[in-house]
Amino acid sequence: MQTQSTKQGELLDLKTGDLVEVRSEEEILATLDEQGELDALPFMPEMLQYCGKRFRVYKSAHKTCDTMQRSGMRKMEHAVHLVGLRCDGGGHGGCQAGCLLFWKTAWLSKVDPADAGQATQATTGTMQSARGGSADDPAPVVAAPAASRLLPLVVRNAQGPAFEDGTERFRCQATELLRAAPEVLPLLEFGQFSKDVRTGNFGVGWTARAIGVGVYNRIQRASNKTLPRWARIRGGKDWGYLRGRAQGKTPTGRTGIEVGDLVRVKSRKEIEPTLNENLLNRGMGFDAEMARFCGKTARVLRKVDQIIDEYTGKMIYMKSPCLVLENVVCEGAFNANCPRAITPYWREIWLEKLEDGAEGRPQTPAQSAAN
Numbered sequence: 001m002q003t004q005s006t007k008q009g010e011l012l013d014l015k016t017g018d019l020v021e022v023r024s025e026e027e028i029l030a031t032l033d034e035q036g037e038l039d040a041l042p043f044m045p046e047m048l049q050y051c052g053k054r055f056r057v058y059k060s061a062h063k064t065c066d067t068m069q070r071s072g073m074r075k076m077e078h079a080v081h082l083v084g085l086r087c088d089g090g091g092h093g094g095c096q097a098g099c100l101l102f103w104k105t106a107w108l109s110k111v112d113p114a115d116a117g118q119a120t121q122a123t124t125g126t127m128q129s130a131r132g133g134s135a136d137d138p139a140p141v142v143a144a145p146a147a148s149r150l151l152p153l154v155v156r157n158a159q160g161p162a163f164e165d166g167t168e169r170f171r172c173q174a175t176e177l178l179r180a181a182p183e184v185l186p187l188l189e190f191g192q193f194s195k196d197v198r199t200g201n202f203g204v205g206w207t208a209r210a211i212g213v214g215v216y217n218r219i220q221r222a223s224n225k226t227l228p229r230w231a232r233i234r235g236g237k238d239w240g241y242l243r244g245r246a247q248g249k250t251p252t253g254r255t256g257i258e259v260g261d262l263v264r265v266k267s268r269k270e271i272e273p274t275l276n277e278n279l280l281n282r283g284m285g286f287d288a289e290m291a292r293f294c295g296k297t298a299r300v301l302r303k304v305d306q307i308i309d310e311y312t313g314k315m316i317y318m319k320s321p322c323l324v325l326e327n328v329v330c331e332g333a334f335n336a337n338c339p340r341a342i343t344p345y346w347r348e349i350w351l352e353k354l355e356d357g358a359e360g361r362p363q364t365p366a367q368s369a370a371n
Contacts, residue, residue, distance in 0.1 A: 012105040014080050016200030018057045019111040022050045022103070025150040031106045032150075036157035038104050039077060040179035044172055045091025045154045047101060054111060055082040059339035060199035061102050063192050064181055065332075068311045073192065073336045074181035078105045081339060091158045092170050093315050097307040098324065100341050102173050102180075160313055167314060174310040187214045187336060196337045210337045213239045217334075239334055240288025242268070244275035250282055253349035257323065261300045263351040265293045265325075271350050281347050284322060289330045290344045297354065298325040304345060322346055 014020065022028075025048070031038045061079040066072060079102045089095035160169040173180070185192050193211060196202045202210070217238045224236040234241050251274055257263060268291055274281050305321040308314070322345040332338040 011078055012108060012110050014057050014060060014105060014108075014110065014199070016057055016059060019054060019113070020057060020080075020082070020108040021054045021111055022047075022052060023107055023109055025051050025148055028107050029150045029153070031104070032153065036153045037176070037180075038106060040176060040182075041076075041079070041102055041104060042157060042171060042173055042176055043104075043107065043150075043154055044087065044101075045151070045158055046087045046089070047085075047103075048148075048151060048154065050085065055085060057081070058083045058100075059201045059341070060195065061339055062195050062199070063185055063336075063338070064102075064177065064340050065335055065338040065342075066178065066181075066184075067342070068178060071184050072187065073185040073338065074178070075183040075185050075192075076102070076181045079103060080105065080108070081341070087172070091155060092172055092308060093168060094306060095170070095172075095308045095315065096302070096304040097174070098302075098304075098343055099172075099174050163314065169313040170308050170315065171313060172308060172310075175308065175313045177310070185336075187211070187218065193337065196339075201339050202332070202337050206333070207337060210333065210335070213334045214336050238288065240291055242275070242279055242286070242288060242291060243272055244277045244279050245273045246276050246281075250274055250276055250280070251349060252282065252320065252347075255348050255351070255353055257300060257348050257351060257353050259300050259302055262297060262354045262356055263300060263325070264297045264354055265290075265295060265346075266350055266352055267294050274347070274349050281349070282320075284345060284347060286350065288334050289332075290346075292331075292333060293325075293328055293344075296328075298328050300324075301326040320347075323348065323351065 012020075028043060028051070032043055036042055058081045061076050061081050063073045064076050066074050081100050082103055085101045085103075086098045087095070087101055089097070158171060160171045163169055193207050196207055197204055220233065220236050220238055223232045227236070229235070235243075237243070271286060271291075271294070275286055279286050301324045303321040304324055305318045307316055307318075309316050324343045325346060329341040329343050330338065331341075
């Protein structure tokens, strides 16, 4: 079946590190339907500021994780993530989720390597900016020129019908992701992993581990349904073997941590007593991907107190803000090589404030493993 993206725009076989230019507003408009979408993926107001600029490809977005229905990995057609380009929420009520943007290849043109020296400053940013942001993150969304025909379309479609109580309902790439990536990828569909390696998303060793962890977790979940408790490996828990130990209401704590502070992620032994049996602390989850950062140091990048519920499109306001750490994102190590680089949210109670100079340069688990 021929999709809309195969009818309009150039289909590019892009790899990590390739230099691309975001097409003009008119070119992008020609690829969109009346909902401002291409293959059900919205082009959002926050993306307009990048038209005509050049960036490096961070990862191929040929697949993405499902954080709504927890169905696993889902297939995405003809899309990539670009270095450092996260949604700033400017067109969606100030949402602070900071999602890594999806770019259809029809919205991009590949730049000849011989012309790479003419790239804009943003293309020289490190991969770290795509791993969670930095002081060089994009400024708030800049409105397109008054003559723009694309701006009204994407602004109008950034919202859906209001809720019955009049509350705004938002539409974005995250809320529409299941439509944009409707096909669930079986874990043992090895084509997805060969593409991970071929596009430069992940190396062979990293990929082999991701497959092994995925198979192991499925065995564990099957054992929970078929085996008595005494016969299950490590209690039938997923890889990482996290165990929530809190009895009753999970604890909270304010430590005075502010943006810019240097912090250390506490040990698993310290964090597990703050989690219930579902690995939640007052509704916020802690998982094996986050546990990989235990003992690591990082700067607090920003506080988050409002995000769009991707399942309903409603803005959620947090009673207590959570924290995002600089250069700390889900690296897909235990999640089938997901390239989405979601920024984990951290409770203050999971972090220890350090004095500047108390530790060396912060490192992610991937950076530590490379040393």
